Amino acid sequence: MARAQKGISAYSLFIGSFLSNTGISFIWPLTTIYMHDYLGKSLTVAGLVLFINSLFTMLGTNIGGYLYDNWSHYYTVLIGTILVTLSSAMLIFNHQWPNYAFWLILLGFGNGLIVTAVNSFATMVEGKSPSYVYNVLYFMSNLGLVVGTLMVGFLLHLGISIVFGAATVLYVILLLIVLVAYRGHEQESNIARNYTGGGEYLERASLVRIMTLLALLAIIWIFYEQWQSNIATYMVANHFTVKDYSYMWTVNAILIVLIQPIMTYFDAFLLRHINMRLYVGFFLIGASFLILPFAQHTYAFFVASMALLTIGEIACLPAVATFVNMLAPDSQKGKFQGMVAGAGALGRAIGPFFGAVIIDYATYDKLFLISTIVIWLGTLIFLVINQRLRVKK
Template sequence: MFISSIGNSFVWPLTTIYMHDQLHESLTMSGIVLLFYSGANVVGSYISGLLFDRHNPHWLLLGGTVIATAVIAFLIFFNGWPIYAVLLTAIGFFNGWIITLINSYATKISQDGRYVFSMLYFASNLGMVIGTTIVGPLYQYANGNVGPLFSITTAFYLILSGIALFCFNDVVKEPGTRTAQQGSRASSPLPRANLWICWTFFISLCVIWTMYEQWSSNLSVFMTEQGISMTKYSLLWTINGVLVVVSQLVLSWLSRWYNNPYLLVYIGTLTIGLSFVLLLAAKSYGWYVLAMIVLTIGEATVIPTMPAIVNSLSPVAVKGKYQGILNAYSSLGKAIGPLFGGLVIGAFSYRFLFIVCAGAIFLVELVILLVVLLKRPQTKRY
């Protein structure tokens, strides 16, 4: 997950600036390309999750990493318009494919699910922080030439392919054959209470990521309009990365004495909503720092916990399917977030956007509370 995240972080942050400055395309076209990238990510996540339960996951992961490596290698030499957009969309598909398969493999680990998914989230964020920190200076040093950057990305994906080849070849199989598992899936459908909670989480993650994306897209413009430099805006994401690392260590330590994953979901969702309330009151840079701290606490609490709960509510035969759906809905939220924010800002204002974001997340919090309160007593754990 760490290597995948670094490689991925060398790809998507370049898109807007490269398309605008080097390919001379509009910002609107850049947004459309990123929308296709995220949409392909959704499709890749869903399909790989379904296939994980029915076929050999080792070959699925190895095939996905090898093809992704080949596509990125093509970008070293073919990065003009429109081939860049086509290949970037393909990368989006295979990134969703790879991440879902890694998460699905994680469901096979006989260890506390909360710990496993927290460490995956930790590794992913650490890779993203390192990747996004490095890619800017490298792009500037290469004078806008993306060929050398995709060469480095190809090297990361070659490492990822090696890991898939040698470290995932021993599939952790549950008792019984695949045929038996498929029969079990047909005869023992997911309990209705489990379905209620799982689908509540899927839709909630879509809403949360839609609102969260305002931080990484539209907020940069809002802050610069307030006279705050881009350097200070970038520093917020450094704070975010450091806090994610620290919070995961703290939560792992606390889980030894108290482990209620649903409580973590309640706390995390509430604090993400509160971060937008703080944006409404922001009068200086210190307020933005405080809002980012609150946002990160919520993010680090709720984002890794929902996959762990879904894992515990999913039978062995369909764990990959439900991890795929979860990743697909997360990717959908990331895809529509910038467009949603832009439409709201264009029609109303930034302040109205922050009110909508806070209200939507508080509504999600209420729905989660009600569904879990009513359905949790009837759930079955796997």
């Protein structure tokens, strides 16, 4: 394939990320409630479906990376968009058991393709550094999740088909944008590059740095996911309401909306200090769990924990994609961005079950303490390996 003469529009990526994440937030958060309250399935079955969904999302991210690098940038994101549009449309009329689970899992696979392709396209935006694009993509994806979750609250009482219909409308708009704005933005594929003897290879030191960071990212998501699963139960057990818990995500959203644009403004400075940005962000996420054992009867402590968690994630999570992009060769951008998304999906898949096991055999306090220790230990290991291999390089 010939190299495109013109880079992809940043706005098409940002809008695409917003629509994709808004659409998925119409469907994914409802899974447990819908399967348990409407379909009459156990929480275990609902958890199993979510686990399989996360695994297929991870599969989609990795296949998406391979297709992006070796076949077509445009057709990779197009296939993903068609799959999510088809799945959400089928859910409007075909949401009984077990069809619901099938379409949800297919939706996860398609979403994995989209996430990898969009993150990989970020390196092709004209006039913007990849770190700037990743910061804005992170902001837009979170904004989409907030908007989607908020709209579900207004639409659900109208019927589940209306919710799935709204998601389908968003995906149709996304499909139209992909057809118009993503077409033709290709680079020479690995197949052509390797055939002509121009393949690129990642240095061993860079590969070790990337893989250590991705292992830490998966760990971060294992414990971050506790906020989306077991901490809700912890709050209710301590006589807080579900509404009190939902306000935690309002805090999360407000902080992201307020702080992320500031981070983006100082993108050049943060890019020069990307390693420190990662270390500080991971440290703050670990520190946030230390507050929770003291929050049993004090709502302000839950707010403080969520605030620290959010500031930490704003600092480090968008920087992971930037760090990996800086080290990955051009011919393997899709592969490694797929691995970034896959590491997150793996952590989200393991998180609820892992936390439940710790709680069953120990206590919530032990879970929170383990969270801090493991995150800080992982951060220290990454710091040592990263600094040593940076110097050698």
